[in-house]
Structures are given as structure tokens and as C-alpha cells.
Amino acid sequence: MTGFLVTAPAGFNFRSTMISHGWLMLAPFDYSDDYLRLQTIDRLDDGSLVQLNFAPAAGPAIRVEVEGVKGRLRAASKRRLTELTRRIFNLDLDMTPVYRRLRTEARYRWAEQRGAGRLLRAATVWEDLVKTLMTTNTTWAGTRNMVKRITELGPQDDAGRHAFPTPAEVAGHRQQALQEHIRAGYRTAYLLELAGRIAAGELDVERWDDPALESDDVYQRLLELKGFGPYAASVMLKLMGKFDRLALDTAARSMYAQQFTEGGKPTDRQIREHYQPYAPYQGLVLWLDLMVE
DNA sequence: TTCCAGGGGTAGA
DNA sequence: TCTACCCATGGA
Numbered sequence: 056m057t058g059f060l061v062t063a064p065a066g067f068n069f070r071s072t073m074i075s076h077g078w079l080m081l082a083p084f085d086y087s088d089d090y091l092r093l094q095t096i097d098r099l100d101d102g103s104l105v106q107l108n109f110a111p112a113a114g115p116a117i118r119v120e121v122e123g124v125k126g127r128l129r130a131a132s133k134r135r136l137t138e139l140t141r142r143i144f145n146l147d148l149d150m151t152p153v154y155r156r157l158r159t160e161a162r163y164r165w166a167e168q169r170g171a172g173r174l175l176r177a178a179t180v181w182e183d184l185v186k187t188l189m190t191t192n193t194t195w196a197g198t199r200n201m202v203k204r205i206t207e208l209g210p211q212d213d214a215g216r217h218a219f220p221t222p223a224e225v226a227g228h229r230q231q232a233l234q235e236h237i238r239a240g241y242r243t244a245y246l247l248e249l250a251g252r253i254a255a256g257e258l259d260v261e262r263w264d265d266p267a268l269e270s271d272d273v274y275q276r277l278l279e280l281k282g283f284g285p286y287a288a289s290v291m292l293k294l295m296g297k298f299d300r301l302a303l304d305t306a307a308r309s310m311y312a313q314q315f316t317e318g319g320k321p322t323d324r325q326i327r328e329h330y331q332p333y334a335p336y337q338g339l340v341l342w343l344d345l346m347v348e
Numbered sequence: 349t350t351c352c353a354g355g356g357g358t359a360g361a
Numbered sequence: 362t363c364t365a366c367c368c369a370t371g372g373a
Contacts, residue, residue, distance in 0.1 A: 198354075238371065
């Protein structure tokens with residue numbers, strides 16, 4: 056086994072990021088019950104599979120332990136795994152303007168103290184897109200099952216653990232066979248189309264994760280994907296550190312009803328107006344309300 | 349069997 | 362832009 060440290064920004068909280076939303080429960084992630092260790096399987100440039108163990112370290116930093124490397128970890132592999140770690144824990148996201156704004160709101164000051172708001176991500180934008188698509192119109196248990204079965208399409212290591220499949224690996228399946236395996240219903244066609252367009256080079260979704268891109272611009276591109284409506288597109292923006300859209304789902308509406316309208320059914324417009332003063336971070340503030348529920 | 353979930357799509361106002 | 366309505370489908 057080999058390992059190294061990845062420096063995290065000041066105020067980074069490993070556990071808060073890990074439990075920031077349900078992603079830690081989706082394959083190929085695995086986690087410890089104290090939320091202080093996250094595992095995943097990924098591949099090096101030569102295609103070999105490695106198991107990665109992430110844990111918090113002083114600094115703040117993240118300790119990355121790598122299992123499955125034959126011989127010494129090459130410098131290029133270490134660079135790639137460092138980039139992967141930074142992406143998964145969203146380490147390049149600058150939270151200082153967000154926290155500066157929230158300091159003026161007594162209700163949300165806890166976010167900075169706990170290092171909340173930095174959302175856990177998958178290894179690639181492609182994988183985040185797939186997982187987000189699998190959260191739509193289903194139960195959380197259904198999401199976990201569908202993602203687990205999609206992950207089974209990826210390569211397998213000696214211990215039987217799978218890395219998440221590439222777009223080409225998904226696109227290589229016929230729709231009927233894919234549906235029979237992953238049982239994602241109507242989402243299967245959307246998944247196959249997304250995988251096919253990326254594999255063909257028609258879409259370069261990895262470049263959508265760019266702080267320099269306007270939120271509205273990325274939002275429009277997301278909405279053009281089959282199966283991505285306002286909810287799914289807003290979730291993706293949040294993962295990219297763009298917080299100016301509300302991801303309104305049944306959970307958000309129910310939380311709002313309990314916390315702000317004494318159980319009365321709010322309209323989406325009411326909810327939007329309530330969070331508007333927090334722009335451009337209203338999506339995150341809604342998320343904070345969901346977390347404390 | 350029924351019901352619903354961490355909605356999407358579309359038509360019409 | 363917003364609302365109303367229909368549609369999808371695996372799982373509890």
C-alpha cells in the first residue's frame with residue numbers, strides 16, 4: 056500500500072463534505088459508519104484498477120491510501136489521483152464569498168463553522184450526471200439500486216469490486232439488454248443517449264465544470280439533456296459550486312412546508328421568493344435548511 | 349394491488 | 362414564466 060496527502064483549503068471539513076448529500080451511499084463509493092473514511096475504486100491511465108481510501112488529516116488535508124498498485128506509484132498516477140481527490144471533495148471550490156455572505160445571517164452561520172456547503176462529487180461530471188439522472192422520479196432505494204447495477208458495467212478488480220463505467224462502456228450495450236440489467240425504466244434510454252453522445256465526442260461534459268462559465272449557460276446546456284429538468288439541472292449546478300438555482304423536489308417542498316408554512320402546501324413561487332434574498336447562493340441556503348431538518 | 353418517489357415533458361394561459 | 366395535467370416504473 057502507498058499513500059500521500061492532498062492539501063485542503065482552510066475551513067475544510069472532511070466529514071461535512073462527506074455527508075453533504077447522499078452521494079457517499081452510491082457505488083462505487085463505500086464508507087465507514089463514523090463518516091471518517093471514504094473508499095472508491097478507480098483506474099490509472101494504464102487501465103489498472105486501484106482502491107482509494109480517503110481519510111481526514113491535519114492541515115487540513117486528506118490522506119489518500121492507494122491499494123492495488125504494482126510496484127511504486129508513478130508520478131503521473133499520483134498527479135491523477137491527486138486531481139481525482141480534489142474533484143471528489145470539491146477542494147478547488149472557493150467557499151469564502153459564500154461564507155462571507157452567510158455571516159450576516161444568524162440562521163446560517165453554522166454553515167461556516169461546520170464547513171458545510173462543499174458537496175461531495177463523483178469522479179467525473181459524466182458520473183455525476185448519471186447519478187443525478189437516477190435520482191429523478193424514484194425513491195432513494197431505487198437510486199442506489201440503479202447506480203449499483205450501472206457500476207457493475209464497469210471493470211472489476213480481483214476482489215470483485217467495480218469501477219464506474221466510462222460512457223463508451225455504457226454505450227456499448229443495446230438498450231434492451233441495458234434495461235434488463237439496470238432496470239432504470241424510461242431513464243435507460245436517456246442514459247444510453249447521454250453515454251453515446253459523450254462517447255462519440257459530440258458532448259464534452261467534463262468541460263462544463265468550469266468556475267469561469269456562467270451558471271445560466273451551464274443550466275441551459277443541462278436542460279438540453281434528455282431527462283434533465285429544472286430539478287436535475289439545479290442539482291448538477293450545486294455540485295459544480297454554482298448555487299443560484301433551487302433544486303425543488305418533494306423533500307425540499309416538504310421541508311419548506313414544515314419549517315415555514317406550518318404544514319400548508321407552498322407553491323414553488325413562494326419558495327423561490329423566500330430564498331431570493333440569499334441570491335446568488337439561494338440554492339445552497341435551501342440545502343442548508345434541508346440538512347438541519 | 350395500490351401508491352409514491354430526492355420529476356420530466358408538454359400544452360395552454 | 363407559471364400552472365395543470367399526463368406520463369413513467371421499480372419497489373415498498
